[in-house]
Amino acid sequence: xxxxxxxxxxxxxxxxxxxxxxxxxxxxxxxxxxxxxxxxxxxxxxxxxxxxxxxxxxxxxxxxxxxxxxxxxxxxxxxxxxxxxxxxxxxxxxxxxxxxxxxxxxxxxxxxxx
Amino acid sequence: xxxxxxxxxxxxxxxxxxxxxxxxxxxxxxxxxxxxxxxxxxxxxxxxxxxxxxxxxxxxxxxxxxxxxxxxxxxxxxxxxxxxxxxxxxxxxxxxxxxxxxxxxxxxxxxx
Numbered sequence: 001x002x003x004x005x006x007x008x009x010x011x012x013x014x015x016x017x018x019x020x021x022x023x024x025x026x027x028x029x030x031x032x033x034x035x036x037x038x039x040x041x042x043x044x045x046x047x048x049x050x051x052x053x054x055x056x057x058x059x060x061x062x063x064x065x066x067x068x069x070x071x072x073x074x075x076x077x078x079x080x081x082x083x084x085x086x087x088x089x090x091x092x093x094x095x096x097x098x099x100x101x102x103x104x105x106x107x108x109x110x111x112x113x114x
Numbered sequence: 115x116x117x118x119x120x121x122x123x124x125x126x127x128x129x130x131x132x133x134x135x136x137x138x139x140x141x142x143x144x145x146x147x148x149x150x151x152x153x154x155x156x157x158x159x160x161x162x163x164x165x166x167x168x169x170x171x172x173x174x175x176x177x178x179x180x181x182x183x184x185x186x187x188x189x190x191x192x193x194x195x196x197x198x199x200x201x202x203x204x205x206x207x208x209x210x211x212x213x214x215x216x217x218x219x220x221x222x223x224x225x226x
Contacts (some may be wrong), residue, residue, distance in 0.1 A: 004157075031212045042218040043158075043201070050211050058213070090157050094212045101205060101212045102148055105157035 003027070006091050006106040013113050019078040021109050023091030030096040032074035033058075033103065034066065037088040049074055050096060081113045116141045120202050120217035127192050127224045135187040135200055135220045143207030147185050148214065149178050150201040158201055192224045 007022035025032065031050050035043040035058075045058030047066040055066050063085060067075045074093075078085055088110050092103040117140040127133055139147065146165050150158035162171045164180040171178050175196060177188040187200055199221045203214040 033213070035216075040218060043203075043214075043216040045213060048211060048213060056211065092157075096212065101146060102160050102163050103212065103214060104160060105150075108155070108157045110155070 004091055004093055004104050004106040006089075006109050008109050009107065011109060011111045013078075013081050013111065015082060015113060017078075017081045017113075019081050019111070019113075021076040021078075021089055021091075021111070023074045023076070023093075023106055024072050025074075025091075025093040025104075026072065027093065027104070028071065029093035029104075030071075031094045031101075031103075032068065033092040033094075034064075034074065034076045035090045035092065036060070037090055037108075043090065046076065083113050085111065086113045087111060116204060116206055116215040118202055118204055118215050118217035120200075120220050122220060123218070124221045125223070127189070127222065129193055129224055129226050130191050132188070132190045132192070134189070135202075135222070137185040137187070137202030137217055138183060139185070139202075139204045141204050141206050141215070145205040145207045145209065147180055148203045148205070149176075149185070149187055150203065152199045152201055152219070154199075161200075189222070192222075194224045194226055197222055197224045 004025045033048040034046045049068040065077045091106040094103040119138045149161040152158045162178045199219045201219045203216045
């Protein structure tokens with residue numbers, strides 16, 4: 001089974017802190033994604049990466065950055081956490097190609113910024 | 115711009131009461147339509163991929179169908195363990211990176 005593991009289930013951070021969310025996948029997938037999920041808004045794409053050291057902005061990249069130094073690991077960085085970044089963060093990975101491109105998700109990190 | 119709309123927002127069913135969830139989509143060209151199940155506090159779990167109009171897929175009490183403008187997720191004789199939020203997402207043909215555009219989801223509660 002594909003496994004996508006996020007380093008923390010719950011995090012509480014203070015406003016202004018630099019926050020790191022880590023994600024590891026074990027299926028040698030090329031693509032990795034970070035989404036945030038808020039009630040009534042669904043999942044929104046923050047950043048994605050299609051290869052090591054490659055990254056692309058999603059729909060809501062402001063206030064975030066990412067790092068992909070190894071194929072299996074994709075990190076989301078909140079440069080200076082703010083209360084409006086309180087959310088559920090979901091990491092996903094998928095194969096690159098014309099078929100079988102379904103994404104597999106981690107268990108999520110519930111981040112609260114106080 | 116790609117758009118996905120799910121209805122209803124919430125659905126309450128009695129055990130055994132079959133029903134359908136709707137996912138309407140607008141996309142320049144459809145590479146795939148995906149259904150996920152999400153339990154509270156957990157990440158989405160992949161259910162189905164549909165690629166072309168007329169395609170159907172089944173898994174236990176769930177059946178997904180696809181037309182050119184919408185997809186339905188039929189829940190037949192649901193059980194309480196089918197309670198979850200069901201998410202629909204589309205992937206555009208001209209997207210090389212596998213990005214998904216999600217709907218807001220339908221929250222299903224099945225009572226005994």
